Amino acid sequence: MFDYHVHSHFSPDASMTMEDAINSALEKGITEICFTDHIDYDCDGKNNDIKFNVNDYFNSIDFYREKYKNRISIKQGVEFGLQPHLINEYTTDANRYEFDFILCSIHSLEREDLYTGSFFNNRPQLDAYSIYFEELAKVIDTFDHYSVLGHLDVIKRYGGYDISLPLENYQEFISPLLKKIIDKGKGLELNTSGLRYQVGDYHPSMDILKIYHSLGGEIITLGSDAHQSKHVAFDFSNALKGLLDIGFKYIATFSNMNPQFHSIEKLIVK
Numbered sequence: 480m481f482d483y484h485v486h487s488h489f490s491p492d493a494s495m496t497m498e499d500a501i502n503s504a505l506e507k508g509i510t511e512i513c514f515t516d517h518i519d520y521d522c523d524g525k526n527n528d529i530k531f532n533v534n535d536y537f538n539s540i541d542f543y544r545e546k547y548k549n550r551i552s553i554k555q556g557v558e559f560g561l562q563p564h565l566i567n568e569y570t571t572d573a574n575r576y577e578f579d580f581i582l583c584s585i586h587s588l589e590r591e592d593l594y595t596g597s598f599f600n601n602r603p604q605l606d607a608y609s610i611y612f613e614e615l616a617k618v619i620d621t622f623d624h625y626s627v628l629g630h631l632d633v634i635k636r637y638g639g640y641d642i643s644l645p646l647e648n649y650q651e652f653i654s655p656l657l658k659k660i661i662d663k664g665k666g667l668e669l670n671t672s673g674l675r676y677q678v679g680d681y682h683p684s685m686d687i688l689k690i691y692h693s694l695g696g697e698i699i700t701l702g703s704d705a706h707q708s709k710h711v712a713f714d715f716s717n718a719l720k721g722l723l724d725i726g727f728k729y730i731a732t733f734s735n736m737n738p739q740f741h742s743i744e745k746l747i748v749k
């Protein structure tokens with residue numbers, strides 16, 4: 480089993496060290512872990528960046544690869560917080576550093592960090608969702624330096640609305656967006672953290688994953704988005720069964736940005 484979305488103390492919002500994450504992964508039978516710490520340029524519209532020293536990060540990963548060799552495989556990934564005005568910065572980073580895997584995520588809209596909630600002030604829920612999918616479409620049109628979309632439909636986690644809108648409210652955005660990433664050879668992650676944030680489903684929801692499958696999408700990674708060690712590999716067996724039920728046969732891992740595919744059936748039997 481593989482966890483392809485894990486934050487260590489190289490992310491300011493994570494409480495675990497790389498070694499904490501590795502030990503938790505080993506306890507849970509994970510054979511490959513991919514660190515995906517945050518780079519979020521201009522996260523708040525005031526030119527403040529969330530970033531880390533990538534060379535220190537790679538050195539730290541090298542250290543643990545050596546220390547835990549033959550026990551677990553460790554990949555060097557990153558989670559980019561995309562916004563349409565930041566394509567050049569992220570393109571530069573993707574070309575400059577040898578990441579194995581890049582998550583393309585949205586954390587800010589209209590230059591406001593979704594986490595703080597101010598983006599949602601006096602904004603009807605459907606408008607918020609629409610802006611999320613429109614900005615994501617702009618990013619996908621102009622940015623190709625990533626492996627999979629991170630936590631697609633994360634907008635439903637925020638805003639304090641009573642319910643998350645059912646898919647029928649924003650379905651018009653989904654198929655064109657999924658078709659585009661399939662045509663470009665990109666994938667989706669199934670991010671299990673939605674269950675921890677009480678949204679009642681994964682990111683993306685299973686109904687979006689069904690559309691992705693029906694359109695011919697095949698590249699899926701599995702990620703816990705763990706920021707603390709107890710959440711590594713959170714709910715992975717259920718997630719794998721869900722994917723199998725939809726008809727997916729493989730989970731992807733990445734080396735040097737190239738996908739490899741692993742039979743879900745074999746992973747479940749293990």
Ligand SMILES: [Zn+2]
Pocket residue numbers: 558584586629630
């Ligand atoms: Zn994220």
Ligand SMILES: [Zn+2]
Pocket residue numbers: 484486558704
């Ligand atoms: Zn994350």
